[in-house]
Amino acid sequence: MVPLSYYLIFAALLFCIGLFGVLARRNAIVILMGIELMLNAVNINLIAFWRYRTPEIVTGMAFAVMVFAVAAAEVAVGLALFISIYRRRKTVTADEIDMLKW
Amino acid sequence: MTIDTLVWLIPVPPVLAFFLIVLFTNRSKPLSHIIAVGAAALSWLAVLVVVTQALQIDHLGQHPIESQIPWLPTGDTWYLIGILVDPLTVGTLFFVAWTIFMIFIYSVGYQNYGQPKGDHDQPGLPPHGKTVEDQNGHKFKIPSIEPLYSRFFAFLGLFAFGMYVLVVSDNLLTLFIGWEIMGLCSYLLIGFWYAKLSARAAMIKAFITTRVGDMFLLLGIVYLYTMTGTLTFREIFTTETLHMLADTPSGFLGLSAAAVMGILIFIGVIGKSAQWPLHVWLPDAMEGPTPVSAMIHAATMVSAGVYLVIRMYPLLSAGAEHGGVTPPMMAMAVIGTFTGLFAATIAVAQNDVKRVLAYSTISQLGYMIAALGVGAYVAAAFHLINHAFFKALLFLGSGSVIHGMEHGLLHTGDDVDPQDMFNMGGLRKKMPITFWTFLIGGLALSGFPLVTAGFWSKDEILADAYTHRQWLVFGTLAFAALLTAFYTMRQITLTFLGKPRSKSAEHAVESKWTMTVPLIILSFFGITAGWVNIPETFPILGRLVPNFFHDFIAETLAEHPEAVTFNWVPLLTSVVVSLGGLYLGWMVYRRVKEGAEDPLEKPLGPVFTLLKNKYYFDELYDFLFVRPAKWLAGTFTYLWMDRTAIDGILHGLARIAYALGGIFRNWIDKPIVNGFGDAVGDVVKRLGHSFRYIQTGRVQQYMVMALVIAFGALFYYLFRFFIP
Numbered sequence: 001m002v003p004l005s006y007y008l009i010f011a012a013l014l015f016c017i018g019l020f021g022v023l024a025r026r027n028a029i030v031i032l033m034g035i036e037l038m039l040n041a042v043n044i045n046l047i048a049f050w051r052y053r054t055p056e057i058v059t060g061m062a063f064a065v066m067v068f069a070v071a072a073a074e075v076a077v078g079l080a081l082f083i084s085i086y087r088r089r090k091t092v093t094a095d096e097i098d099m100l101k102w
Numbered sequence: 103m104t105i106d107t108l109v110w111l112i113p114v115p116p117v118l119a120f121f122l123i124v125l126f127t128n129r130s131k132p133l134s135h136i137i138a139v140g141a142a143a144l145s146w147l148a149v150l151v152v153v154t155q156a157l158q159i160d161h162l163g164q165h166p167i168e169s170q171i172p173w174l175p176t177g178d179t180w181y182l183i184g185i186l187v188d189p190l191t192v193g194t195l196f197f198v199a200w201t202i203f204m205i206f207i208y209s210v211g212y213q214n215y216g217q218p219k220g221d222h223d224q225p226g227l228p229p230h231g232k233t234v235e236d237q238n239g240h241k242f243k244i245p246s247i248e249p250l251y252s253r254f255f256a257f258l259g260l261f262a263f264g265m266y267v268l269v270v271s272d273n274l275l276t277l278f279i280g281w282e283i284m285g286l287c288s289y290l291l292i293g294f295w296y297a298k299l300s301a302r303a304a305m306i307k308a309f310i311t312t313r314v315g316d317m318f319l320l321l322g323i324v325y326l327y328t329m330t331g332t333l334t335f336r337e338i339f340t341t342e343t344l345h346m347l348a349d350t351p352s353g354f355l356g357l358s359a360a361a362v363m364g365i366l367i368f369i370g371v372i373g374k375s376a377q378w379p380l381h382v383w384l385p386d387a388m389e390g391p392t393p394v395s396a397m398i399h400a401a402t403m404v405s406a407g408v409y410l411v412i413r414m415y416p417l418l419s420a421g422a423e424h425g426g427v428t429p430p431m432m433a434m435a436v437i438g439t440f441t442g443l444f445a446a447t448i449a450v451a452q453n454d455v456k457r458v459l460a461y462s463t464i465s466q467l468g469y470m471i472a473a474l475g476v477g478a479y480v481a482a483a484f485h486l487i488n489h490a491f492f493k494a495l496l497f498l499g500s501g502s503v504i505h506g507m508e509h510g511l512l513h514t515g516d517d518v519d520p521q522d523m524f525n526m527g528g529l530r531k532k533m534p535i536t537f538w539t540f541l542i543g544g545l546a547l548s549g550f551p552l553v554t555a556g557f558w559s560k561d562e563i564l565a566d567a568y569t570h571r572q573w574l575v576f577g578t579l580a581f582a583a584l585l586t587a588f589y590t591m592r593q594i595t596l597t598f599l600g601k602p603r604s605k606s607a608e609h610a611v612e613s614k615w616t617m618t619v620p621l622i623i624l625s626f627f628g629i630t631a632g633w634v635n636i637p638e639t640f641p642i643l644g645r646l647v648p649n650f651f652h653d654f655i656a657e658t659l660a661e662h663p664e665a666v667t668f669n670w671v672p673l674l675t676s677v678v679v680s681l682g683g684l685y686l687g688w689m690v691y692r693r694v695k696e697g698a699e700d701p702l703e704k705p706l707g708p709v710f711t712l713l714k715n716k717y718y719f720d721e722l723y724d725f726l727f728v729r730p731a732k733w734l735a736g737t738f739t740y741l742w743m744d745r746t747a748i749d750g751i752l753h754g755l756a757r758i759a760y761a762l763g764g765i766f767r768n769w770i771d772k773p774i775v776n777g778f779g780d781a782v783g784d785v786v787k788r789l790g791h792s793f794r795y796i797q798t799g800r801v802q803q804y805m806v807m808a809l810v811i812a813f814g815a816l817f818y819y820l821f822r823f824f825i826p
Binding site: 019022023031094095097098099 | 798799800801802805806809
């Protein structure tokens with residue numbers, strides 16, 4: 001059986017790819033995709049720890065399902081926001097969406 | 103309805119009229135006077151029924167009509183108020199009801215009901231007349247209606263209420279309430295034309311002067327209540343109570359309690375009945391409309407004073423042995439006699455038709471007081487009733503004269519004083535009804551023998567004084583009677599006889615029926631009111647005319663005063679002074695020409711000036727009381743106490759507080775409190791300035807920052823907990 005550490009390393013890699021996408025890409029939709037990657041990395045961790053540590057209770061799976069639901073809702077809201085921003089400012093570039101500036 | 107219920111109801115209609123007029127009908131002049139006159143008529147009718155019923159009761163003095171109700175809780179007991187109709191009340195009610203009713207009717211005419219509104223009339227001023235034009239285009243003025251017509255009737259109603267309450271009361275408290283209501287109404291009515299400065303001054307003078315007396319009266323009432331625990335007449339006038347009061351020393355000048363009470367009550371009467379030295383308000387009260395003068399000087403207020411002393415006579419005379427004189431009676435004899443003469447002398451030198459009557463009233467009231475002082479109880483009551491009738495008649499007559507003169511004044515556009523008798527003359531032909539009724543009143547006042555009411559009552563007072571051997575009183579009153587006849591004839595001669603002395607007098611016209619009918623009715627009483635008390639011992643007439651009055655009134659007292667036996671000396675005296683005075687008055691004044699001065703002015707010289715100026719009493723009081731009071735108020739209280747002392751203290755306190763406030767402000771508030779607050783604000787502001795540069799508005803930079811901080815925190819904890 002594949003040892004737990006493999007899963008954890010894979011998840012960490014996936015998280016870093018997602019984090020890079022969030023921090024480095026300018027397109028807001030890509031940033032959103034990065035966030036999805038990070039969430040999924042977390043999900044892998046949850047499932048892995050569940051399978052290896054406490055397979056007798058379903059907490060890990062349940063938590064992962066909860067994260068899916070939150071991610072789906074987040075995407076729905078995030079995309080709706082981007083569409084709205086695009087309509088007003090004709091762009092989805094993160095650098096240009098700086099109305100909160102002082 | 104039983105008779106005592108009816109007595110309770112006597113005062114009610116006038117006060118209802120007052121409230122109805124004030125609250126509802128004051129905009130409608132006809133409605134107001136209908137209500138007021140109707141109310142006076144109702145009371146008058148009730149009085150007539152009560153008087154008729156009371157006269158049918160045998161020995162009314164012992165069995166008066168009375169009823170009481172509990173009014174005020176006084177500890178465990180109740181203060182009872184009630185009504186009492188004894189012979190004295192019957193007599194008083196009779197003249198009060200007649201005169202009040204007549205005055206109400208007369209007021210309708212006097213205040214020019216039915217005339218148009220004036221051109222420039224203003225509330226608070228007498229009406230000035232309205233200009234009209236006849237067919238030929240000739241312009242002239244006619245009288246105009248009083249602007250405050252409704253208000254006048256409302257006040258009259260309240261006044262009548264006060265008088266009726268006073269007369270039917272069976273106790274001193276409700277009597278005092280009626281007394282004070284009249285005081286208020288006299289104030290309101292004297293100042294009825296309140297826009298006139300003189301009327302305002304007169305109203306204040308009347309109110310304050312009578313207030314001086316009322317204060318003492320109240321003290322007397324309080325003392326009486328403290329001593330006896332009751333104010334009901336029938337309870338005070340029991341033999342035991344009177345003896346108790348007469349035997350208790352008051353600790354004041356060695357007088358008995360009864361004497362002190364008597365004197366205090368008498369001082370109240372001095373104020374109300376305008377006796378010397380509180381007489382000054384009454385002549386000035388002539389500023390009011392003439393019906394008011396009649397109301398105050400005949401029917402109601404001044405009579406109320408004499409009514410009170412007659413009512414309180416058992417107390418005033420308590421402690422006197424047979425024929426003896428108590429200190430209050432002594433005071434009354436002295437003041438009454440003095441006032442009788444004093445006022446009569448002033449009346450001789452007055453030119454204002456109403457002022458002569460005012461002083462004559464003071465003088466006649468002095469007669470009544472003096473009569474009581476010598477123990478002539480019945481004579482005083484008798485003169486009170488007669489005087490009310492003929493003095494009301496004279497006042498209303500003088501009002502009619504003034505009215506006629508004002509008519510002439512408006513018609514001709516003349517500019518003379520319509521009340522000055524030297525501008526009149528010859529009015530006999532212009533105003534016949536007024537002349538004849540005034541003549542009857544005047545003759546009654548001067549005591550024209552045998553026919554008039556005044557003769558019988560005045561004669562009885564003189565006879566009483568003579569029989570009681572009060573020579574000084576007798577002599578003085580006889581001399582005053584001479585003067586009375588003299589000035590009355592002077593007034594009649596100057597006003598009605600001879601030739602007109604001004605254009606206004608030439609154009610005077612007789613007054614309307616609303617004014618002349620009351621005159622005729624009152625002149626009927628001015629003659630006949632005297633016939634009820636012709637002494638039985640009087641030659642011939644005494645046997646012809648039955649005398650029921652003396653015994654009737656005398657029954658009011660527990661000890662019936664005996665009628666004095668007939669004596670020729672007082673009779674001849676009163677006949678001589680009356681006829682002599684009348685003759686002298688006619689002789690001196692029958693030939694006064696237009697613009698002439700008073701024929702007495704030359705021969706009397708400075709005495710005449712003294713009389714004309716009323717012995718300078720107004721000036722004396724001005725010097726003694728008014729100016730010190732003004733100085734006290736203006737200089738002492740206002741300038742020294744108020745402005746200097748009290749204001750000074752207050753201003754000083756304020757200045758200290760202001761300085762302290764300054765110190766606190768500059769040393770504590772500004773540097774510490776404000777400084778701290780400002781510093782907090784500054785620091786926050788500067789911090790904000792410094793930190794605003796991290797607020798880039800870029801999401802990814804925020805994210806980086808969050809990550810850096812998160813990792814920083816993570817590493818911190820890792821090192822802290824896992825690497826010891």
